[in-house]
Amino acid sequence: MTKTNSASEISYEDARAALTEVVKSLEAGGISLEESLALWEKGEQFAATCRTWLEGAQNRLDSAAE
Numbered sequence: 001m002t003k004t005n006s007a008s009e010i011s012y013e014d015a016r017a018a019l020t021e022v023v024k025s026l027e028a029g030g031i032s033l034e035e036s037l038a039l040w041e042k043g044e045q046f047a048a049t050c051r052t053w054l055e056g057a058q059n060r061l062d063s064a065a066e
Contacts, residue, residue: 012053019046 010018022043026036 010049012050015046015049015053019043019050022046 022039025031025039026043031039
């Protein structure tokens with residue numbers, strides 16, 4: 001998984017890759033509930049980062065189209 005201090009400090013591609021790894025880990029199972037919750041929270045952060053990047057790109061496209 002990508003090692004950073006904050007999910008908001010990484011690129012879209014890195015956040016998406018990290019989110020994919022979180023999902024794989026959760027789907028594989030074999031971890032405690034506490035570990036699953038921690039992974040879920042990280043996944044939420046990475047998903048929010050992806051969403052922010054995509055919203056920014058959409059805003060730039062909308063501005064260019066005007």
